[in-house]
Amino acid sequence: MAVSSAPGKVYLFGEHAVVYGEPAVPCAIERRARVEATQRSDSRVRVHAQDLYLNGFSVEYAGPADDRPTVATDQSVLDLGMRYIDGAIDRARDLADQPEVGLDVTVESDLPLGAGLGSSAAVVVAGIDATARELGLELDSEEVANHAYKVEHEVQNGEASRADTFCSATGGAAKVEGDSCETIDAPNLPFVVGYDGGTGNTGELVAGVRALREEYDFAASTVESIGDLVRRGEHALDAGDVDELGRLMDVNHGLLSALGVSARSLDAMVWAAREAGARGAKLTGSGGGGCIVALDETEDTPTALGYTPECERAFRAELDTEGVRREDG
Ligand SMILES: Nc1ncnc2c1ncn2[C@@H]1O[C@H](COP(=O)(O)OP(=O)(O)OP(=O)(O)O)[C@@H](O)[C@H]1O
Numbered sequence: 091m092a093v094s095s096a097p098g099k100v101y102l103f104g105e106h107a108v109v110y111g112e113p114a115v116p117c118a119i120e121r122r123a124r125v126e127a128t129q130r131s132d133s134r135v136r137v138h139a140q141d142l143y144l145n146g147f148s149v150e151y152a153g154p155a156d157d158r159p160t161v162a163t164d165q166s167v168l169d170l171g172m173r174y175i176d177g178a179i180d181r182a183r184d185l186a187d188q189p190e191v192g193l194d195v196t197v198e199s200d201l202p203l204g205a206g207l208g209s210s211a212a213v214v215v216a217g218i219d220a221t222a223r224e225l226g227l228e229l230d231s232e233e234v235a236n237h238a239y240k241v242e243h244e245v246q247n248g249e250a251s252r253a254d255t256f257c258s259a260t261g262g263a264a265k266v267e268g269d270s271c272e273t274i275d276a277p278n279l280p281f282v283v284g285y286d287g288g289t290g291n292t293g294e295l296v297a298g299v300r301a302l303r304e305e306y307d308f309a310a311s312t313v314e315s316i317g318d319l320v321r322r323g324e325h326a327l328d329a330g331d332v333d334e335l336g337r338l339m340d341v342n343h344g345l346l347s348a349l350g351v352s353a354r355s356l357d358a359m360v361w362a363a364r365e366a367g368a369r370g371a372k373l374t375g376s377g378g379g380g381c382i383v384a385l386d387e388t389e390d391t392p393t394a395l396g397y398t399p400e401c402e403r404a405f406r407a408e409l410d411t412e413g414v415r416r417e418d419g
């Protein structure tokens with residue numbers, strides 16, 4: 091049996107624009123997905139994903155109500171839920187040159203799904219590492235990052251940057267620009283996360299930005315402006331200037347709104363954080379619903395978010411300097 095875990099992330103700056111080669115700064119946070127892989131004696135693959143909920147199935151009763159009903163789940167719903175972990179298992183089996191080997195795989199995660207905290211990247215990174223190790227193959231974190239990126243790229247029909255998977259595999263703060271990925275120094279920033287209990291569909295949101303960018307020059311310029319802002323943000327990070335980081339986060343949120351990826355609930359949480367005195371606040375990840383990230387070392391922002399109707403949960407998120415991690419002996 092092999093068990094690996096990998097962290098989720100928040101974006102300090104640069105989501106969406108990173109898909110078009112602009113720089114971004116994702117930061118790994120101390121919330122993880124864990125994957126356990128055990129080889130079987132037959133060639134079946136059994137995946138137990140205990141935190142996955144499925145939207146859209148029907149139940150058919152025939153005869154007495156205490157008979158077990160037939161539950162039908164639309165194949166597309168299942169595919170959507172399983173595609174990242176399936177992709178990770180397949181890639182690791184291919185890498186280990188055992189494409190037909192059977193496995194029992196269990197996925198557990200502290201990361202809300204599709205909420206901007208990089209749950210898919212964490213599941214893919216931990217899934218590749220655990221499965222490969224179970225099949226006798228040790229990969230270093232950069233190799234895991236590279237293979238995880240290829241899985242996300244395939245699952246998301248070519249619309250993925252290296253940011254989420256690199257950050258999850260290597261931990262800490264990262265600068266990602268096109269194919270170039272590096273870990274950068276960062277102070278332990280006072281991240282506060284607000285979660286609206288909802289999700290956004292990464293594929294659809296990325297496609298929406300692409301369409302806008304193709305239709306309007308100002309949308310293409312907005313993507314470039316995010317890149318300029320990230321370059322300023324790198325200097326602020328270097329200088330440890332948290333006030334400037336906060337101001338730039340506020341601008342980044344405005345530019346993401348202009349690209350159509352914010353939501354009423356995300357705006358409400360961003361404003362609650364700002365009004366509580368946060369240095370800055372923005373949505374994180376693909377948007378549409380899910381999480382915001384704010385910078386505040388005091389308890390004011392978590393408290394204010396706790397009283398905000400649109401916020402289901404608020405919590406502090408520490409920077410996690412460790413990426414993919416072995417959890418078995
Ligand atoms: N605990 C889990 N078990 C199995 N699969 C998971 C789990 N968590 C996430 N996934 C997979 O990841 C998908 C969600 O990925 P998606 O890219 O939409 O969101 P995210 O990575 O959480 O957010 P973002 O990309 O905005 O940071 C789920 O549909 C599922 O396929």
Ligand SMILES: C[C@@](O)(CCO)CC(=O)[O-]
Pocket residue numbers: 104105106107108109206208249250251252253254292296375376
């Ligand atoms: C929206 C996006 O920039 C971040 C999603 O967490 C997509 C990507 O980078 O693959």
